[in-house]
Amino acid sequence: MPGLAPALTRRSLLSAAVLTAGLGVITRAPAAARPRSAAEGYTLPMPTGPEQLGTVALHLVDRTRTDPWVPGRPVREIMIQIWYPARHIHGHPAAPWLSPGAVPHFSEMFGLPAERVRATATHGRAGAPVHGGRPVVLYSPGLGGDRGTSTVLAEELVSHGYIVVTIDHTHDASEVEFPDGRVEVAAIPPDIDEQIIAQVVAVREADTRFVLDQLAVVNAGGNPDAGNRRLPIGLRGAFDLNRIGMFGHSLGGSTAAATMHHDRRIKAGVNLDGTLVGAAAVAGSDRPFLLLSSDHGTDPEDPTWDAFWTSQRGWKRELSLTGSVHGSFNDGQVLYPQAAPEIGLTPEQLAGMVGTLRPQRSVTIQRDYLRAFFDQHLRGRRSRLMCGADPRYPEIRFVR
Template identity: 55%
Template sequence: MLTKSSLTRRSLLGAAASALASVPLATAAPARPRRARAAPLQLTLPGPTGPHPLGTVAWHLVDRSRADPWQPSRPRELMVQLWYPAHRTHDHPVAPWMSPAAVPFFEREQGIPAGALLLPATHAHAAAPVDRGRRGRPVVLYSPGLRSDRSLGTVLIEELASRGYVVVAIDHTYDADLVEFPGGRVETFAVAGDIDDALIAKALAVRTADTRFVLDQLTALNAGRRRLPVTFAGACDLSRIGMVGHSLGGATAAAAIRADRRLRAGADLDGSLLPPLTAGTDRPFLLFGSDPGPGPNDPSWDRFWATQYGWKRELALTGSTHISFTDLETLMPQAAPALGLTPDRLTQAIGSLDPHRAIRAQRAYLRAFFDLHLRGLDHHLLDRPSPHCPQVRFLR
C-alpha cells in the first residue's frame, strides 16, 4: 500500500508538482521599499540540442463515448499539444510556454506578485509545417503529474522533438492544475476526496483511458481523417510509440503500457507506482528517480521490478528532488531573486545538483532510452555508469 509520505514525495507533492508554490514564499525575507517598481524578470528555457527546428500545435479532443469521471455532466475533454520537427519556421511565431488565458490563474494560485515575472517562450514555432522525415517519425507521449500540466515538461519534450520525435503532451483535465480550452475557457483542478490508493487508482484508470483515446485520435490524424492547422498525414510512424511521464504521469505510463500494446516502451520520472495497475510487462521500461531514490517508504518500485520481465533499468539523479524532473529545475533559480527565495529554500526545492547538469543528464538518458527501444540506436549510455554523467547512479 502506498503511504501518504511516499505519495507526497513522488506521485503528488501537492502544488510543488505544478508550480513555484513548492516554496512557501511567506518565509522569504520581505523586500525593502522601493521608489519605483523593478522591471519584471524574464524567465527563459534552455534551448534543445538536436538538429531539428521545432513546431508545435494544440489540439482539442472530445471523447463523446465517455462522461467525464470528475465532472459527470460533461463529456470527457482533453487538450493535447503536438511537438515535432518542422521546416519553414521563419514566418511562424514562437509559441508561449503556457497558454495565455491560463497565465493569470497560474500567477494567482502560485502567489507570484503581479508584474514580478515574465514567463518564458518556447523554442517551437506555432503551426509550422511538419518535417515528416523519410517514413514518419517515432512518437513519444508525455503525461504530467497530478496538479501539474503539460507546460512543465517542455524542456524534455523539446529535446526529444529536436532529435526527430513527434511528442504528444496530454493534459488530463480536472486532475491538472490548469487547462485552457479554445475560446479562453480555463478548467482547474476538481478532484474531490482524500488522496489515497482508491483515488489514485481512479485517476490512473481515467488517465489510461485518456491515453488510449489519444492514441486512437493520433491514428486518425496520421491517416488524414482528422484536421489540424498543419497537415500531419503520414508524419508519425505508429509502429514506434513510447510514453514518458513525471510523478503520477510516470505511473500513467506504466499503467497505459500494460493496457495498450501500441506502446512499445515506457519511462517513469520519479513517480510512485500502484500495483497491480502498474505491474510490469514484456516491453522495455525505465525508472529514473530523484536522490536518494524510492526509499523504505515507497516499495512500489521494488514491486514493479519483480514483475517487469522486459528490458528494465533503474537510475537515480544524485542531488535532485521530485520537481527536478520538471521545468522548475531551470525556472526556479531564475525566479529566486524576484521572489526573495534564499539559497537554502531553493536547494530544498530543487536539490543541490547544478540545474544545467541535471537537465543535461535527464535529456541524455531519456533520449538514449527511446533511441534504443524505438529506433534501434544504441548509444551504450544505459549499459553502465558513465564518467561523463557521474551524477547518474545505476541502482540496478
C-alpha cells in the same frame, strides 16, 4: 517554509509542495513580495539537436465518456500539444510556455509572477510545417501538472527527430485553457485517498489511449480537433505509429507504466520519480522500461518499484540522479532558480524545491539519458548510457 506542506516521500504522488487543493507538480513558491511588472519571460534551455521545432494544440472530445470530475459534463474534453520537427519556422510565432488564459490561475497556485510566465516563450513555432515520418513519444505530467511542465525535455527529443505529444488531463491539471477561452481548473476531491487515486490513474490511462486513437485519425488525414482548426501542413502521415514511447513524471510515470501494461501500441516507457499506483502499473510488460529516481540517500527502496521490478519481463533499468529531489524532474527546476531573487527564495528553500544539482547540469543529464533510452528502444541505436556507469555522468547511479 510558507506555502509548503510537510516533507513527503521521495516519490510522492504529489510534488514537494501539496497545495491547499491537494494538488501540485511544480513546487509552490512561498508568498513573498513580487514585482508589479516584469516584461521579460523566463529562459528555457536551448535544445541541442539539429531539428527546428513546430507545435500545435488540439482540443479533443471523447464522446464515449462523461467527465469523471465535474458532474453533468456529458463528454470528456482534453487538450494535447503536438511538438514536431519543422521543415521551416519562418513566419511562425514562438509558442508560449503556457497559454495566456491559464496564466493567472497558474501564477496564483505556483507563486511565479504572471507577467514573467506570460512572457515565457518556448523554442517551438506555432503551426510551422511538419517534417514527419518520426517516432512518437507521449508525455503525462504529475498530478496537478499542465501539459507544458516538461517542455524542456520534450523540446530536446523533438530537436533530435521525435514527435512528442503532451497531455493535459483536464480537472486533474491545475488549469487547462480551451480554444474558446474557458479555463478549467482542478476538480479532483481534496481529500485524496487510495480510491480516488485509483480513479485518477484509470482516467489518465483512458485519456492516453484515446489520444493514441486520435493520433491515428490525424495520421490518416483526419482532423479530430473539436473546432476543426487548421492543422499544420504535413501532419498527415507524420507519425510513425509503429514506434511509440511514453514518459511521465510522478503520477505521469505511473500512468506510463499502467498504460503500457494494457496497450501494446506503446513500445517503451520511462517513469521519472513516480510511485507506481495500482495493479497495472506494477504488473510490468514485455517491453523496455526505465526507472529514474531522485536522490533518496539511504532510504529504503519504494516498494512499488520493487514489485514492478519483479514483474517486469522486458528490458529494465533503474537509475538514480544524485543531488536531485522530486521537483527536479519538471520545468520548475529551471524556472524557480530564475525567479528566486524576485519571489524571495533563500538558497536553502530553493535546494529543497529543485535539489542541489545545478539545474543546467540536471537538465543535460535527464535529456541525454531520456534520448539514449528512446534511441535504443525505438530506433535500434544501442547506447552505452544504458549499459552501465559512464564517467561523463558521475551523477547517475546504476541501482540495478
